[in-house]
Each structure stands twice: as C-alpha cells, then as structure tokens.
C-alpha cells in the first residue's frame with residue numbers, strides 16, 4: 001500500500017509525444033485493416049513491431065539481446081497484482097494517476113492496459129475525481145472498485161468518462177476513505193489458490209503441481225475426471241493466463257471447472273469420458289508483479305515455444321523461458337500416458353473494441369483456398385468447435401470466424417504451432433479470446449457471470465465435439481511421443 005500524502009509530485013512521463021504518435025499509428029492500423037487483422041495485431045504483435053514508438057531508447061538493443069532489462073521499479077501499487085506508475089493529489093477532491101507498463105516501463109506505452117491500485121485518503125463528504133492517464137489501448141472499458149479488495153463493483157457508466165483515448169476519468173462519492181480501483185476484477189495467484197482450495201475435496205478432481213515458476217511459486221495443474229476407465233478416455237488440455245493482465249480467462253475457467261464438478265448429467269457424462277487437464281495460470285510471476293503482457297524477465301511467453309534442435313516435441317533448454325518449459329514437459333508427460341489428446345485450448349482475454357464478442361483464432365482454411373487436406377481438416381475441426389461453442393453460449397455472443405485463418409501462426413512459436421508441427425489435425429488446438437466489453441447485442445457490460453457462463457458453454461461444446469466423433473475420428477491410433 002502506498003500513502004498518497006507522501007507523494008509530492010507526478011513522476012516524469014517518459015516520451016509523451018512519441019507515445020501519442022504511436023497511438024496514432026495504432027488507430028491508423030485499425031482504420032485500414034479488416035477486423036481480423038486488427039484482432040491479430042492486438043493479440044499477437046511482438047515487441048519488435050513496436051520498438052519504433054518505444055519511449056525508451058535502449059529497447060531495441062535489449063530486444064536484440066532477447067529480453068528486456070529490469071529497470072528500477074516505478075510501480076507504486078506494492079501489493080499482489082497491483083499496477084500503477086505515479087499518483088498525485090491535485091486538489092482535496094481530485095487525483096491524477098499515470099499508467100505504467102510491465103516491469104518498470106520496459107515495454108512501449110501502447111502496451112499499458114492493466115491498472116489496479118488503492119487510494120487510502122479519499123474524502124467521503126463529496127464526489128471525488130480520479131483521472132487515470134497513459135492508457136495504452138484506445139478503447140473504453142468500464143472499470144471496477146472495491147471496499148475490501150475482495151468484492152468488486154463495476155462503476156456506473158454515468159461515473160466514468162473517456163476524456164481521450166489515453167485517459168479515463170472516474171467521478172463518484174465513496175462511503176469510505178480507502179478504495180481499490182481496477183480495470184477489471186483482479187484475479188491474482190492468491191485468489192486462484194483460494195479457489196482451488198475450495199474445490200480440491202470434491203469428487204473427481206485432483207490438484208497437483210507442474211513445478212515452480214522462475215519466481216518460486218508452484219504452478220498448479222487441475223485434473224478432472226471420473227477415476228475409472230482411464231484407457232478409453234480422451235484428454236482435453238486447457239491453459240490460461242499466459243498474459244497476466246487478461247483476468248477474464250480466469251473467470252471463464254472458474255465457470256468451466258464449477259460446471260465440470262457439478263452434479264448435472266452432462267457434467268457427469270463428461271467426467272466419465274474425458275480427462276480435463278487444466279493449467280489455470282501460466283505466467284504466475286507476471287500476475288503477481290501486476291504485469292499486463294510479460295513475465296518478470298520482460299518476456300511475452302505466448303511466442304516462446306522454441307523447438308529443440310534434436311526434437312520437435314522438446315523445447316530449446318536455453319532459449320525457452322522456465323514457465324513454458326514446465327508447460328511443455330507437462331504436455332509431453334500427458335501424451336506419454338497413452339491417453340490421446342484431442343483438444344488443446346489456450347485462453348486469453350482481448351482488449352479489442354468493447355463491441356467485440358468472444359472470438360477464436362482458427363488456422364488455415366478450406367482446400368479451395370489452397371490448403372492441403374490435413375490443413376483444411378484442422379480448420380474444419382476448429383470451425384465446427386467454434387460453432388458448437390456459439391450454440392452453447394449464444395449465436396450473437398460469438399464472433400463469426402474468418403473464412404481463412406492463414407498460416408501466420410506457424411512462424412510465431414505459439415503453442416498451436418507446436419501442436420500442429422507434432423500432431424497436425426489430430427489435436428484441435430485453438431486460442432479463445434473472451435472480452436470485457438459489451439455482451440453480445442444486449443449492449444450491457446460483460447459481468448463475471450457472463451465469463452463463467454462462457455466457461456460452462458465451453459465445457460458443453462467440448463462434450464458435443466467429442467460426441468460428434470470429430471475428436472478422434474474412426475481410430476484411436478496411439479500418439480507418437482518419442
């Protein structure tokens with residue numbers, strides 16, 4: 001916790017003009033691109049793409065060296081998952097806060113999305129204005145506040161204004177002097193561990209650990225299945241929070257796990273047929289640090305499936321970050337158990353336009369567009385899965401997939417690239433993006449219950465996918481894992 005009274009001045013804002021130019025570049029990209037290119041741009045862009053608008057001259061050299069340096073921290077929110085760069089009280093009833101990006105501003109300003117801070121000297125006798133400056137994504141989102149850092153309330157729309165693409169202003173009268181603020185409901189490592197503690201004694205669930213993150217925290221694996229007939233089952237692997245600021249994915253997982261552990265007939269049926277292997281938080285250190293995009297070494301873990309020279313299944317021991325090595329080892333162990341893997345989901349939360357619905361990134365496309373039969377088969381499976389999800393969640397709440405998913409993923413060292421290179425269309429590997437914005441055509445803001453409902457729909461779609469025999473086809477050929 002920080003004491004605002006001790007802060008005498010707003011910290012220097014690095015490169016404001018350059019950051020503004022960068023924002024103009026972002027807006028230009030949106031204006032000239034089709035929506036899918038825009039979404040890929042938001043979610044998959046690499047640090048190198050943005051170096052030209054970086055406020056820090058040394059970024060380019062650091063990127064060439066393979067990672068960003070840890071600079072002296074300017075994070076004022078010194079609690080788990082907290083993130084804000086600078087705070088100043090500009091009058092008895094107004095505060096100005098400045099965003100910071102991951103790891104002491106070692107990323108370009110345009111990556112600043114996650115804020116989570118506490119003010120503890122708020123007056124309570126009149127409305128207070130809190131202005132957050134330096135937001136990296138030009139889209140407007142409706143933030144949350146909390147009286148106890150446990151239960152969160154979304155601000156009324158009337159209390160929040162977007163002054164410009166980089167600035168959000170909140171005006172509200174609070175009933176106590178200590179209030180927590182966040183871009184969306186924080187979902188910390190501690191919260192995850194409390195949640196897992198609450199479900200660990202239910203039937204058919206086992207909590208184990210893949211190992212420790214580079215920062216020394218245990219990385220949990222949740223296994224859900226009925227403890228019988230393992231040999232005839234299929235395995236579904238789901239991982240989330242590779243990007244630490246994407247808290248929505250954790251609420252989706254809560255919905256999925258709650259449903260899978262329920263007494264409903266379809267949940268029981270799923271547990272009897274499928275082994276769910278869920279890694280709920282990949283970037284634990286980044287979540288604890290309050291990062292948005294990277295781990296504490298400044299690495300975007302999403303594109304780090306760097307294959308070893310001697311094996312397409314193993315990853316390069318020296319170049320691969322520890323978190324991804326743990327994930328890869330877990331995947332290989334699961335494959336070696338002999339249970340075929342049919343679905344591998346990678347859960348994210350998009351910071352696209354608030355009007356964007358939930359969407360997925362299918363790869364390749366139909367044969368008619370020049371793809372091979374195996375490539376077209378993967379695309380076909382992905383499209384059918386997305387359609388099943390839309391049936392379960394609501395047609396108006398899932399974005400229609402593109403007619404051509406492209407090959408871009410092959411060069412990006414994503415988990416989906418690794419699955420394809422090793423198992424082609426046998427594993428329906430897919431990244432799914434939940435959103436924080438407006439829920440479908442209803443025009444209201446996405447609530448935690450919407451995200452949990454998406455998790456439940458995901459479980460139902462997985463069930464339908466396996467019932468349709470899409471998962472395995474006609475045979476249960478063993479997967480070669482050596």
Ligand SMILES: [Zn+2]
Pocket residue numbers: 043243246348349
């Ligand atoms: Zn992401």
